[in-house]
Amino acid sequence: MSALLLRNARLLDPAAGEYTEGDLRCAGGRIVETGTGLKADDVPVIDVRGGVVVPGLIDAHVHVTASTADLGSLPAQSPSYVAAHSVNTMGRMLERGFTTVRDASGADFGLADAQAEGLFRGPRLLFCGRALSQTGGHGDSRGRGTYRHDDHPCCAGLGRIADGVDAVRAAARDELRKGAHHLKVMASGGVASPTDRIDSVQYSAEELRAIVEEAEGANRYVAAHAYTARAVNRALELGVRSIEHGNLLDDRSVELFLEHDAFLVPTLVTYWALKEEGREHGLPESSWRKVDEVLGAGLAALERAARGGVKIVYGSDLLGGMHRHQNHEFRLRAEVQRPLDVLRSATSVAAELVGMTGEIGTLAPGAHADLLVLDGDPLADIGVLAAPERFRAIIQGGVPL
The missing domain is CATH 3.20.20.140 (Metal-dependent hydrolases)
Structure with a gap:
C-alpha cells in the first residue's frame, strides 16, 4: 500500500515555515498533491483530525x-x-x-x-x-x-x-x-x-x-x-x-x-x-x-x-x-535555535546537503511520501519531535509503519 490520503491535516512544509489546512495524497510512494477536498479514488484514507504533518x-x-x-x-x-x-x-x-x-x-x-x-x-x-x-x-x-x-x-x-x-x-x-x-x-x-x-x-x-x-x-x-x-x-x-x-x-x-x-x-x-x-x-x-x-x-x-x-x-x-x-538532539539545539530552524536542520537543509532537495525533507508534490503525523505543534514546542510517543503515524514511501 503506497497509495494513501491524509485528511484534515495541518501541513507544515519547513521551507515555507507556514501551516496550510487540508489533505495530502500519495501514490507510488510519492506525494501527488495537497489541497482541500481531495478525492480518495478508492485509496486508504487516514483522518488525522488536525494533526500536524511534517516531512520524515x-x-x-x-x-x-x-x-x-x-x-x-x-x-x-x-x-x-x-x-x-x-x-x-x-x-x-x-x-x-x-x-x-x-x-x-x-x-x-x-x-x-x-x-x-x-x-x-x-x-x-x-x-x-x-x-x-x-x-x-x-x-x-x-x-x-x-x-x-x-x-x-x-x-x-x-x-x-x-x-x-x-x-x-x-x-x-x-x-x-x-x-x-x-x-x-x-x-x-x-x-x-x-x-x-x-x-x-x-x-x-x-x-x-x-x-x-x-x-x-x-x-x-x-x-x-x-x-x-x-x-x-x-x-x-x-x-x-x-x-x-x-x-x-x-x-x-x-x-x-x-x-x-x-x-x-x-x-x-x-x-x-x-x-x-x-x-x-x-x-x-x-x-x-x-x-x-x-x-x-x-x-x-x-x-x-x-x-x-x-x-x-x-x-x-x-x-x-x-x-x-x-531525538534528544532536538531539545539540546532548541536551547540556542528557533524551533523552525531546528526542524529545517532535520528536513529541508539536510536535504540540500545530501543533494536531494525536492526529494526528501519537503511536502511538495513529487517528493518521497515520507511523513510524520504529530500530536502537537513543533513550532510552539520542539519537544514534540523529541518524543516519538507523540507521533500519531510514521509513513515511509506512502506506507504507514
Whole structure:
C-alpha cells in the first residue's frame, strides 16, 4: 500500500515555515498533491483530525554499524553479526521518525541495497563506506602496541588507513567505486580514537585536496570530522562540503562556511550521552576522559554558527546502546535555535546537503511520501519531535509503519 490520503491535516512544509489546512495524497510512494477536498479514488484514507504533518526526519550523522562504543572492537566482529545489529538499529531509527539517514562511516552498499529492496524496515541509507584516516588518526583504532591493521573488506570497521596523496586517491576511488554517496575524512583527532589528541590536525593539505578532487570528479562531496578552528578552517578552505562536529570553531570558521556555501553538522547529543553512560556501553576509560574537551563547547559553537547564518544540519553520532537518545538532539539545539530552524536542520537543509532537495525533507508534490503525523505543534514546542510517543503515524514511501 503506497497509495494513501491524509485528511484534515495541518501541513507544515519547513521551507515555507507556514501551516496550510487540508489533505495530502500519495501514490507510488510519492506525494501527488495537497489541497482541500481531495478525492480518495478508492485509496486508504487516514483522518488525522488536525494533526500536524511534517516531512520524515533526516539524521545526517549516524553510525548504523556501531553496535558498541568500543569502536576498536568492531573489526574483530563477524560482518554478519554487525549486519544483524545494524538492521535492528535502523529499524529503531525509523520508529523515531527518521526516514532517511546519512551514515558517517561503517555502512556499505549491502545495507543500503537491502533496505531499498524492502528486505527490512529502516530509513533510506546514504553511505560513505569507510572513513579515510591517516596512520594514528581518528579512524585508526589500533592501540599503541598493535602493528598490523586488519582492513577487512566488509562492513565491520568504521575507518580505513591511507597515507600519502597516491594512497588517499586510491582509497577515495575505491569507496566511490562501491557506490559511496559522499566521502568521509578524518581531519582532526577525536574522542573514540586511542592514540590521537583532539586538538591535532590530520592529513596534509595535499592529501585533503586530493580527496576533494576525487569526490568532485565523481559529482560527490567530502564530509570532514573536525573539532578545532584550525582543522575546520583548513578543511573548508580546501573544499570540504560539510564539517562534522565543529565544537571548537571560531569567527573565521563562520566566514568560511558562508564563503564556500558549506554545511555544519553538530552532534551535541553524543557528548551528552558519552559523558552520562558511555563507559557502560563500551567506551574505553581513556576516551571517556576526552569527552570534557568538547562537551561544553558544542552549544557555544552552534550558537555562533546559527547567529552567523551558517547552514546547520541535524546529526546525532550515537553509538551502541546510546542510539535510543537520537531525538534528544532536538531539545539540546532548541536551547540556542528557533524551533523552525531546528526542524529545517532535520528536513529541508539536510536535504540540500545530501543533494536531494525536492526529494526528501519537503511536502511538495513529487517528493518521497515520507511523513510524520504529530500530536502537537513543533513550532510552539520542539519537544514534540523529541518524543516519538507523540507521533500519531510514521509513513515511509506512502506506507504507514
